[in-house]
Amino acid sequence: MNTLDSIISGFYISLQPINLLYCFLGVLMGTLVGVLPGLGPAAALSLLLPIVYHIPPVSALIMLFGLCYGTAYGGSTTSILVNIPGELSSVVTCFDGYQMARQGRAGPALGIAAFGSFIAGTLGVIGLMLFAPLLADFALRFGPPEFFSLAVMSLTLVAYVGRGKILSGLMMACVGLLMSTVGMDTITAKPRLTFGFSSLLDGFELPFVAMGLFGLSEIFINLSKDVKSEVSEIFATKIKHLLPTRQDWKDSTKPILRGTAIGFFLGIIPGVGAAIPTFLSYAIEKKLSKNPDKFGKGAIEGVAGPESANNAAYDGTFVPMLSLGIPTNVSTSIILGVLMVLGIQPGPMLISSRPDVFWGVVSSMYIGNVMLLLLNLPLIGLWVQILKIPYSLLFPLIVLFCEIGAFSVNNSVTDVLLVNIFGVIGYIMRRYEFEGAPLLMALVLGPMIENSLRRSLIMSDGSFMIFLSRPLSVFFLLVAIFLILSPLITKKISKKTIN
Amino acid sequence: MVTLKSALFFSLLCLTVIWSSLKLGLGTPSDPGPGFFPFISSIVLLILTGIYAYTERNGTKSIAKHNLPVIIVISSLFIYSLVLDYLGFSIATFLLLIVLLLLGIKEKWWLAAVVSLIVTFFSYFLFNKILGVNLPKGLLGL
Numbered sequence: 153m154n155t156l157d158s159i160i161s162g163f164y165i166s167l168q169p170i171n172l173l174y175c176f177l178g179v180l181m182g183t184l185v186g187v188l189p190g191l192g193p194a195a196a197l198s199l200l201l202p203i204v205y206h207i208p209p210v211s212a213l214i215m216l217f218g219l220c221y222g223t224a225y226g227g228s229t230t231s232i233l234v235n236i237p238g239e240l241s242s243v244v245t246c247f248d249g250y251q252m253a254r255q256g257r258a259g260p261a262l263g264i265a266a267f268g269s270f271i272a273g274t275l276g277v278i279g280l281m282l283f284a285p286l287l288a289d290f291a292l293r294f295g296p297p298e299f300f301s302l303a304v305m306s307l308t309l310v311a312y313v314g315r316g317k318i319l320s321g322l323m324m325a326c327v328g329l330l331m332s333t334v335g336m337d338t339i340t341a342k343p344r345l346t347f348g349f350s351s352l353l354d355g356f357e358l359p360f361v362a363m364g365l366f367g368l369s370e371i372f373i374n375l376s377k378d379v380k381s382e383v384s385e386i387f388a389t390k391i392k393h394l395l396p397t398r399q400d401w402k403d404s405t406k407p408i409l410r411g412t413a414i415g416f417f418l419g420i421i422p423g424v425g426a427a428i429p430t431f432l433s434y435a436i437e438k439k440l441s442k443n444p445d446k447f448g449k450g451a452i453e454g455v456a457g458p459e460s461a462n463n464a465a466y467d468g469t470f471v472p473m474l475s476l477g478i479p480t481n482v483s484t485s486i487i488l489g490v491l492m493v494l495g496i497q498p499g500p501m502l503i504s505s506r507p508d509v510f511w512g513v514v515s516s517m518y519i520g521n522v523m524l525l526l527l528n529l530p531l532i533g534l535w536v537q538i539l540k541i542p543y544s545l546l547f548p549l550i551v552l553f554c555e556i557g558a559f560s561v562n563n564s565v566t567d568v569l570l571v572n573i574f575g576v577i578g579y580i581m582r583r584y585e586f587e588g589a590p591l592l593m594a595l596v597l598g599p600m601i602e603n604s605l606r607r608s609l610i611m612s613d614g615s616f617m618i619f620l621s622r623p624l625s626v627f628f629l630l631v632a633i634f635l636i637l638s639p640l641i642t643k644k645i646s647k648k649t650i651n
Numbered sequence: 652m653v654t655l656k657s658a659l660f661f662s663l664l665c666l667t668v669i670w671s672s673l674k675l676g677l678g679t680p681s682d683p684g685p686g687f688f689p690f691i692s693s694i695v696l697l698i699l700t701g702i703y704a705y706t707e708r709n710g711t712k713s714i715a716k717h718n719l720p721v722i723i724v725i726s727s728l729f730i731y732s733l734v735l736d737y738l739g740f741s742i743a744t745f746l747l748l749i750v751l752l753l754l755g756i757k758e759k760w761w762l763a764a765v766v767s768l769i770v771t772f773f774s775y776f777l778f779n780k781i782l783g784v785n786l787p788k789g790l791l792g793l
Contacts, residue, residue: 329688329692
């Protein structure tokens, strides 16, 4: 089947009414999550996990993906109107977006953010469509040693780029790996590390860990910070002229295209995520601009570039996840976990073995982007109203959703208790500055890492040299080692320069 | 103190896992057993913990005090998961929501009650009627 046929069959799936509905729900919730500062995409995805069990697999995935890329749209609204980024990936949008709003140009700022997001989102999907099958094809040559080294590199990258120190990130990754071994051993069927608890025989199930570590603990942290409703001034009384002028377009076209390229290609690299490309895009636009003094004072390029970059980055993160089965951040780890729960084997074979999943989801992303444009431009007033909902009213709803959600997976009250326990663990972890992202990613990747390690060693008859005798595997491991040693190297260099 | 406490925790975790993976059987490198991977992971974690304890030994990291709302929320959630089966979904959820809402809107208890009632009803409708979840009925059958 050639690509065109695949795309058509993909649209046949994604245009079915039920899938359109779930796509709409996904992007709607994505926008909502983007708008609300106290709720991130990882928390929202984990909240949706219980629902996934009750609906058809492809529809579920369409919804979860929609939530992911929808977040990038909603994030700009709060940045521009109230100077509060809804997500990390829209922090940069505050710099010039809020200034534009103060100068009475909130309309064009929101407009260019939405159009830029749309263009970048659509181009990003085309990129995903072209690159994912290529990468998957390439990865068909990978054996267990390559997958082992690739997974180790990805975990190191996520630990490296995270907010904490790489050391604590790596420690969390190890804890995640240990947690992934709890339960029945896949090869010998022996119960491992269950310490006599029969409820641990199935291992730690993703929904409870994710909802606890990212849903509940986020709320605990927000409450301990005493977040008051910070929304002071909303420039929403009259948002006019959402359609950018010809001059605006002239100023923004190149930043949008550059932002798209930066976002997409950086997004492919594990750990980079959507926030870093926005900073890079902003820096580049400022450097290339004829009058860089405008930046920070309401330059439309400073909105157009980063807003495109974060959308394209979301599409970029989907490439390694769909083609290699390697997640690059928390959101894609959760989706990867969902794939496994639904019985869809991730990896290079995914595109050829389940074309309905890959092409259905990818084609739904075109539709989702159109929906998002329609949701974000005419309905902007509605999102501003939602911003006014105080957190004290919002958090009980999120908490309740976690609790019922946990219950609904197996109809079990024990699971509610489990989710609360993981909520507290996540809360303690954050207080001690340990991040949840590497842990969750390791938990999802764990079985794959263990299997590829065991199979590699069987292949090589017990010699660890197999990882060093294959060029790609050596490359992946070298990157990982470089990242681990990099704090030492930078320390030495900075010491030298001081002396 | 903070570093020491976390280092101690991770070391204990590693030792427990090492002990239990030795019992499971490591196998040989050419034929790894079920204990092999947990063993390797915990050895790596143990080494990392050592480096962590060493590099952060003089760390002056301090942890902010727990504040009351968090303690109330966490304890009410644990109570919720313990009484859910006995009180049933409707009553337990209604009570939980009142507690959580009162944290934010202290003086207006009637508002909290009304909102809790509405949310309880809608969540019951959404999960039970639309998503078909068998929510616990409790001793009173509510």
